[in-house]
Amino acid sequence: MTAAVLALGFGHHLAAYLVLGAVVVAATLESVFGFCVGCAIFAGLIRIGWIPDAVCAECSDIWSRAPANG
Incomplete structure (x- = not known):
């Protein structure tokens, strides 16, 4: 999350969205499938x-x- 905030702070919106997407995918895999x-x-x-x-x-x-x- 810190990386996404820093990316937004430096104006790198695509990088921030990619980081947030990766976090959401990882959290979903952990919570739904236990992976x-x-x-x-x-x-x-x-x-x-x-x-x-x-x-x-x-x-x-x-x-x-x-x-x-x-």
């Missing part, structure tokens, strides 16, 4: 080796987690 975009990106970065496995061994395979009851 966290940030977790998926983090797991991908671990998988390709940009982040060492020791940082978060559990996060490197998010699909093996048991679903939460509820």
Whole structure:
């Protein structure tokens, strides 16, 4: 949201709308489907080796987690 406000402040309306759109899409995926975009990106970065496995061994395979009851 800060990036969108800064983009608007500097007159970059398209960039602000793109950032806001990305935030809305990510929030919708999380709230409707329980899919966290940030977790998926983090797991991908671990998988390709940009982040060492020791940082978060559990996060490197998010699909093996048991679903939460509820």
